[in-house]
Amino acid sequence: MKLDLGNQLASSEEHQSDTITYLFASEFDHMPSRNLLDLLETRDFYVSFRQEAISLILQAQYSCDCGPFVPYLAVNFMDRFISRIEIPEGKPWILRLLVVSCLSLAAKMESTDYSVCNFQGDEAGFIFDNKTINRMELLILDTLDWRMRSITPFSFLHFFISLSQLKDVPALAQTLKGRATEIILEAQNEIKLLKFKPSVVAAAALLVASNELLPLQFPSLKCSISAFECVNEENLLNCFDTLQEMVENE
DSSP, X not given: OOOOSSOOSOSSHHHHHHHHHHXXXXXXXXXXXHHHHHHHHHOHHXXXXXXXXXXXXXXXXXXXXXXXXXXXXXXXXXXXXXXXXXXXXXXXHHHXXXXXXXXXXXXXXXXXXXXXXXXXXXXXXXXXOHHHHHXXXXXXXXXXXXXXXXXXXXXXXXXXXXXXXXXXXXXXXHHHHHHHHHHHHHTTTOGGGGGSOHHHHHHHHHXXXXXXXXXXXXXXXXXXXXXXXXXXXXXXXXXXXXXXHHHHHO
């Protein structure tokens, strides 16, 4: 099954309504548990483990030429997994196996031609056979309750744009969506964002992009998004501040 992260909403208005209702109702199931935030705040091991894992996953985008969404999905799987499974310290091979397996699952979800052989290097001294990787994939699948068609911030970009007047100006809408996509991809390593729902991250990224590229449209876009009943305005503004600070620090 191919996952279209960029546009999960169909063209039919009726199907759009059904789909967006499902996305908002189910997005919590595709987030790391609160336990991960607690671990990242109290245990340095989890901070370094996550940072190294993300670094390895992002390398795949360049070494395997698999595009940005496979690594994004892999990090999503990894975050959700380590929020539910205790990771033992002193076993660096576990990190490498988890990274390879999350990448493999993400590539399958994206129907991408990707082989773990392209990513497994011997510089770390760990090479895993297919049987070992398959066992780890099954553990990840079971731990995540087989919810692999992840609901991510990309799932909501088209919808939030459709709430505003920008929907009538396709060129501006596409420019805004493109910049918001860049911001979301750049922000995945930001621990502070783990507490926000994917829909909130999407809305905040669009506001940051609008403030940067289309400042005249920013007030109306903010008003349109904030008025939507499923958006908590306080969380939206907090997420906006986090993303805005990240962009400015770049």
